[in-house]
Amino acid sequence: MKVKMRSQVAVEEIMARKRKLADDVNHKEIWIKKDMNLEEREKEKVLRSEAKEKKLEKDRDREEEFLLEGSGYDTKEVVPKEKEKVVEEAIN
Template identity: 80%
Template sequence: MKEVMSSLMDKQDRLQTENTTLKLRVAECEKEQEEEKVKFSEVVRRQIQENTKVAVLEVTKEKEDLVRDAVEKKKSFVIYGMREKKNPNKFTIEREEREMAKAVIKRVQESTQEFDQEVEEVIRLGRYSERGKRPMKVKMRFQVAVEEIMARKGKLADDVDHKEIWINRDINLEEREEEKALRSEAKKKKKKKREKDR
């Protein structure tokens, strides 16, 4: 009986030792699990920060592009109705178009102003068609020059040589389409009024 009791006591001690070891192992596992949760949440937090930085950079770049475009548009205007000359030499075409743009600017500027000297770049918009009248975008060095030209663009209406030519601000495609529709509507109304007055 003593031996059985002794054996049972040994088993109980062994089980208690194993139980204590298991409790320590469970505590270690729980601690590791908490550390893993913290690591995972840190990884997720860092990923969110990284994604946010990327998104902010993209939006900032987009805004910078929009601002740059807006500033460029304020330094430009478009000449409409100017017939193209057929010339195979690209350099000659660019020089002639620059001179045509300067001639139009001279017609609208005051005699003391020299805005025709502020022309930075002249570009034809759209596809070439022989004897066509593609719009001509004129980029100036300073916005002030464009504002002055816009203020005096009405002088072209009185000029016999430039009767079919007009100047407008540099606007995007949507604004151009909207303006074209408004012009078309105004022409129809004017035509109806003339017919009615007869």
């Protein structure tokens, strides 16, 4: 739902206090964003997609970097990916 305010002062007060809603359990579904023109919306969309790509890339790199070894309830050891390759080459 889009709401228009008559007074810019009221808008500024709401925008200043909107963070308090994030802590309120009863109002978790409410999102308040500033009004943006088409250019601002496109810029935000690009920034969000770039952030998602960076997060996915970081997660992928993290998965490749470490390998958990062990089974059952034994202690698991974190082995760097490079060390794993050296061990595999030595075995083969």
